[in-house]
Amino acid sequence: MQKPEISPKQGILLMVLFIEGTSFLMVMGLAAGRDIWLAYLIALAVSMVFALMYARILSHGPGKDFFETLESMTGKVWSRVILIPMAVYLLQFLTNVLKHFSQFIDSAGIPSAPPIVPYLGMGLLAVLAVYYGIEILGKWSEIFVYIVIAFSVISGLLLTRNMDFQHLLPLMREGVQPIGKGALQVISFPLCQVAAFLFVLPAFKDKKAPYKVFSWGLLIGFVLIFIVALGDILVLGINQMERLYYPSFTTLSIVKVGQFIQRLEIVAATVFTLAVFVKAGIILIALCRVIGYILGLEEHRFLAAPVALLSINYGYIAYGSAMEFREWIRNFWPFFSSVFQLLIPLLIFIIFEFQAAKRKRKIGIGTNQ
Amino acid sequence: MGKILLVLASYLILAALTIVPMIRQKKKKQIAVYLVFLTAAAVLSLLLVLGVKMSSFEGAIIKLFSSTTSGS
Numbered sequence: 001m002q003k004p005e006i007s008p009k010q011g012i013l014l015m016v017l018f019i020e021g022t023s024f025l026m027v028m029g030l031a032a033g034r035d036i037w038l039a040y041l042i043a044l045a046v047s048m049v050f051a052l053m054y055a056r057i058l059s060h061g062p063g064k065d066f067f068e069t070l071e072s073m074t075g076k077v078w079s080r081v082i083l084i085p086m087a088v089y090l091l092q093f094l095t096n097v098l099k100h101f102s103q104f105i106d107s108a109g110i111p112s113a114p115p116i117v118p119y120l121g122m123g124l125l126a127v128l129a130v131y132y133g134i135e136i137l138g139k140w141s142e143i144f145v146y147i148v149i150a151f152s153v154i155s156g157l158l159l160t161r162n163m164d165f166q167h168l169l170p171l172m173r174e175g176v177q178p179i180g181k182g183a184l185q186v187i188s189f190p191l192c193q194v195a196a197f198l199f200v201l202p203a204f205k206d207k208k209a210p211y212k213v214f215s216w217g218l219l220i221g222f223v224l225i226f227i228v229a230l231g232d233i234l235v236l237g238i239n240q241m242e243r244l245y246y247p248s249f250t251t252l253s254i255v256k257v258g259q260f261i262q263r264l265e266i267v268a269a270t271v272f273t274l275a276v277f278v279k280a281g282i283i284l285i286a287l288c289r290v291i292g293y294i295l296g297l298e299e300h301r302f303l304a305a306p307v308a309l310l311s312i313n314y315g316y317i318a319y320g321s322a323m324e325f326r327e328w329i330r331n332f333w334p335f336f337s338s339v340f341q342l343l344i345p346l347l348i349f350i351i352f353e354f355q356a357a358k359r360k361r362k363i364g365i366g367t368n369q
Numbered sequence: 370m371g372k373i374l375l376v377l378a379s380y381l382i383l384a385a386l387t388i389v390p391m392i393r394q395k396k397k398k399q400i401a402v403y404l405v406f407l408t409a410a411a412v413l414s415l416l417l418v419l420g421v422k423m424s425s426f427e428g429a430i431i432k433l434f435s436s437t438t439s440g441s
């Protein structure tokens with residue numbers, strides 16, 4: 001099978017769109033209340049450590065992708081054992097993203113449309129992303145990322161006259177615990193979700209390339225969602241934000257500059273769709289590659305359609321209502337996803353470091369003799 | 370009944386479109402894996418169309434925690 005190739009720049013842009021994805025309209029970290037900005041900054045610091053850990057995992061085998069490195073470090077059997085829970089997690093992750101999109105269209109876009117229509121529409125786009133591959137998705141992101149960045153920044157600027165800094169005060173009234181909770185929410189959704197890139201990024205020849213992708217991708221993506229979250233709390237305040245499913249959608253409907261620029265929520269919906277497409281595409285590529293590796297398949301693209309259909313069906317079964325979905329994302333996802341986004345990668349990282357040190361020692365002994 | 374037929378027809382068309390080239394290339398393993406995933410998706414679709422109530426991991430966790438917190 002031909003190995004996919006993308007440049008580090010394309011990797012960064014894909015990560016930016018991935019982070020922006022579902023978190024553009026659904027702001028996380030609300031558990032921190034008025035101190036949400038503090039939670040975001042703490043989340044960035046923690047996530048950066050994990051992002052560098054993901055990069056370190058990929059840089060262990062220059063010229064090798066994650067699967068080849070994992071197999072060379074742990075062997076054929078253990079690499080598959082490690083990846084089975086990741087496949088389950090990625091399936092659920094994809095389900096959440098598709099559900100998120102379908103629910104958004106249902107509640108804010110076209111309420112009378114059957115939910116299966118947006119589900120299938122986005123699912124089909126994600127399948128196409130798998131068929132065309134990460135290379136095309138990377139090239140696509142080079143065009144569309146600028147639209148997303150420009151909209152996020154410009155909408156933030158247009159909202160400045162509606163902002164009230166009193167919404168951020170008093171500082172740390174509820175103590176440190178809510179900030180920690182909020183930070184965990186932001187870490188798990190969306191910052192450390194970039195762990196999915198472990199399975200998607202191709203083998204870079206340059207050892208530093210994964211560091212560039214993960215650090216810059218995370219940082220730029222963070223800045224964008226931080227602008228959105230800060231804009232929401234400054235305009236709406238925490239109480240109103242907690243009542244809304246999509247606070248950013250409401251915030252952008254307030255924008256009014258003269259008679260021409262007003263009600264930007266339709267642009268927000270478009271930007272949201274673009275970013276969700278990248279997110280769903282990346283996760284489906286990751287999922288197909290992981291399943292393909294576990295089952296020892298030479299080709300993984302043919303799995304895209306049945307796996308996407310499985311995920312769409314599961315989305316119908318998983319959540320009884322929109323409230324249940326929101327509850328899962330806000331209260332349970334941070335703990336559930338930590339196992340797959342933080343603990344398993346940490347385990348892989350420790351194994352890699354241990355094996356690399358062992359090999360170095362062996363080489364050292366060999367040269368001494 | 371119409372919905373069931375529609376779902377079945379959709380899955381059959383999808384299967385035919387994908388499997389025929391695989392049969393020509395004699396990729397037995399790929400065909401087997403593809404059929405397993407597609408059958409699983411088709412069964413879930415049919416159960417949903419028939420209105421069969423299924424419990425999920427997420428629903429079970431949410432129920433468990435809400436019953437624990439309301440009980441305490």
